[in-house]
Amino acid sequence: LRPEPAARYRNVLEALWRIARTEGLWRPMRGMNITATGAGPAHALYFACYEKLKKTLSDVIHAGGNSHVANGAAGCVATLLHDAAMNPAEVVKQRMQMYNSPYQRVTDCVRAVWRNEGAGAFYRSYTTQLTMNIPFQAIHFMTYEFLQEQLNPHRQYNPGSHVVSGACAGAVAAAATTPLDVCKTLLNTQESLALSSNISGHITGMANAFRTVYQVGGVTAYFRGVQARVIYQMPSTAIAWSVYEFFKYILTKRQEERRAGK
Numbered sequence: 001l002r003p004e005p006a007a008r009y010r011n012v013l014e015a016l017w018r019i020a021r022t023e024g025l026w027r028p029m030r031g032m033n034i035t036a037t038g039a040g041p042a043h044a045l046y047f048a049c050y051e052k053l054k055k056t057l058s059d060v061i062h063a064g065g066n067s068h069v070a071n072g073a074a075g076c077v078a079t080l081l082h083d084a085a086m087n088p089a090e091v092v093k094q095r096m097q098m099y100n101s102p103y104q105r106v107t108d109c110v111r112a113v114w115r116n117e118g119a120g121a122f123y124r125s126y127t128t129q130l131t132m133n134i135p136f137q138a139i140h141f142m143t144y145e146f147l148q149e150q151l152n153p154h155r156q157y158n159p160g161s162h163v164v165s166g167a168c169a170g171a172v173a174a175a176a177t178t179p180l181d182v183c184k185t186l187l188n189t190q191e192s193l194a195l196s197s198n199i200s201g202h203i204t205g206m207a208n209a210f211r212t213v214y215q216v217g218g219v220t221a222y223f224r225g226v227q228a229r230v231i232y233q234m235p236s237t238a239i240a241w242s243v244y245e246f247f248k249y250i251l252t253k254r255q256e257e258r259r260a261g262k
């Protein structure tokens with residue numbers, strides 16, 4: 001819902017239908033391979049850092065209990081590592097997904113960006129990404145842990161509670177941080193409609209992106225795509241938490257069985 005001006009979509013379903021009809025059935029899947037490649041190491045760093053810091057900070061703040069402050073702080077620090085690994089993949093994914101993107105393959109996009117804009121282009125939106133993701137993850141983790149206390153107070157492996165808590169946490173965090181996501185996308189894509197209204201002709205930094213979005217569409221422009229973002233984040237966070245909790249349960253159970261065998 002933040003494409004080139006030639007593509008005018010009224011809602012998420014119309015956008016999906018028109019993209020598939022005019023640009024091909026598989027067009028909505030563009031960028032999936034680069035996202036999957038970046039997501040592996042990014043989430044490994046993300047969850048490992050989160051678990052370690054959550055336990056350490058919780059013991060300091062509220063020994064033997066669960067601290068929402070510790071959960072939020074651990075999520076913020078984990079985001080620094082996650083985004084460092086994921087930001088280049090986000091840049092490539094978004095450029096491949098733009099309306100009438102000239103890139104057919106991931107390698108074509110990477111080479112073109114590197115050649116025309118330099119290595120810094122892959123991290124141009126890193127600070128904005130952090131500015132968006134740090135509050136996103138703080139809200140996300142605190143909401144997830146709070147819902148787990150309500151739905152799964154004994155903190156046992158419960159797939160249903162993990163899915164519901166993950167989906168709700170993702171939805172709340174996504175809606176709250178949509179304006180920052182709009183500005184991040186603008187920095188990554190440098191779309192022509194915004195550039196034509198920007199005095200410098202090139203958008204750099206969050207403050208510049210915020211001003212440009214307001215110039216182009218007013219206050220409502222900050223929330224363009226909020227439905228799509230919530231719809232995307234709900235299954236994303238539900239799947240991430242349920243899969244993570246499943247493997248955590250399996251690995252922990254095996255460790256306990258090995259200790260018992262000794």
